Amino acid sequence: MIEKQRIGTVGLGLMGSSIATCILAAGHEVTSLVKNLEERENALKRILVFLKEMYAEGLLKEIPEAVIQRITITDDVSLLAGHEVVLESIQESVSDKKQIFQSLETVISPTAIIGSNTSAIPVSILQGELKYPQRLLGIHWAEPAHITRFMEVICGKHSEADYANRFIVLAETWGKEPSLLKKDIRGFITNRIMYAMLREAFYLVENEYATVEDVDRSLRNDMGYWMTFAGPFRFMDLTGIPAYLTVMEDLAPDLNRAVQSPDLLRKIVGNGAKGISNANGFYPYTTETAARWEKKFIEFSYDIRRLAEKYSQTETE
Structure with missing residues (x-):
């Protein structure tokens, strides 16, 4: 079982901040890659609000101000080196997502899992041009990601089942109840x-x-x-x-x-x-x-x- 390792994320918009909150609340340290460091302060404010809500609802036992100290926000992709799980959550653009994946592959290991938060793009399309497409999975979250138990884990044409199974075990420790799509299909289950x-x-x-x-x-x-x-x-x-x-x-x-x-x-x-x-x-x-x-x-x-x-x-x- 993968436990309390440092998790990487890419993108800290509303959904990206919610995803980072979910992972922080589960006890992990988080490294978040952003395009512009000017996003940092607003992202931290959003995440702290989310953590305080979880604390008030009894879903978080630690003090929110202490939990938020576990996140590092950077615009330097090299800081994701050594991470075995990196979750991308940027806009629904095939070209932008592929560019991120190619950057990640220059610094992370060939066996590290890359998860793409997408609700519509077929995972097989996103796997194109990657050196190690077998480790790329679609990860479909529901909003608010730090509250809902929903998650779909989608295998593309080149995905290997072991990566999906590893990720499902990890996501269950976050309070998720993941569903597995063994084959790629546009829109997945819920959509x-x-x-x-x-x-x-x-x-x-x-x-x-x-x-x-x-x-x-x-x-x-x-x-x-x-x-x-x-x-x-x-x-x-x-x-x-x-x-x-x-x-x-x-x-x-x-x-x-x-x-x-x-x-x-x-x-x-x-x-x-x-x-x-x-x-x-x-x-x-x-x-x-x-x-x-x-x-x-x-x-x-x-x-x-x-x-x-x-x-x-x-x-x-």
Whole structure:
């Protein structure tokens, strides 16, 4: 088992800072590579806030001000020499990610794991041009990365299973419950299923079957009620499998199969909507209500983590 080694990260934006927080809270020292050292102060402030939240919620036993002393932020890639795990979390750009990987390969060992935080780019594409592509894995985190138990570990065309297995063992010590994708597929597990759901949600709204509010209400009170506990296959076990075959044979031909993005989504993005971050989304917000929704989301994330741990699948097999 890999234990309490120094872990490397690349990128300290919002997600990168959350990832670094997760690793620090698990007891590791962290070396974070950034493009510009001017990012350092803002990143440290974000990470300290995250650590203080974890401490207040009982997920961190150490004093946050002491924990944050374990991170080194640098723009010098050579400081990642000797690290056996380096996790990249920069923008979703194939060329930028490949450039980072090539730089890493000049300083880390041939057996060190490189993990790429991506939600859409096929890992096999990212492995191209690497000297040692077998050690590159896709690591799909959920936001906030320091709270959620979600993680997908994706093998590309050239990945060797041993690297994935090693990383899963490590991630479990961080409080994660990783899923393994043995083969590369665009969107992985959750994004493929979520975007199929989103396509149908937009179809219902655009064709005036239901409003945005009613779609959200139904999903919150049905799928949102059982999904954390069971997942779709366990839920079918719990509620009787044959009915799903009957409904699927009747309903599947009627589901939306559009290959283009929804008109409503293109329209709202074209009008400048970013969501909570700029108080402009599918729902009306003021700056104050947007901030309250963001705060409620963090509180909910901690609550749902506690509930998921209470009904841990590994304890009930």
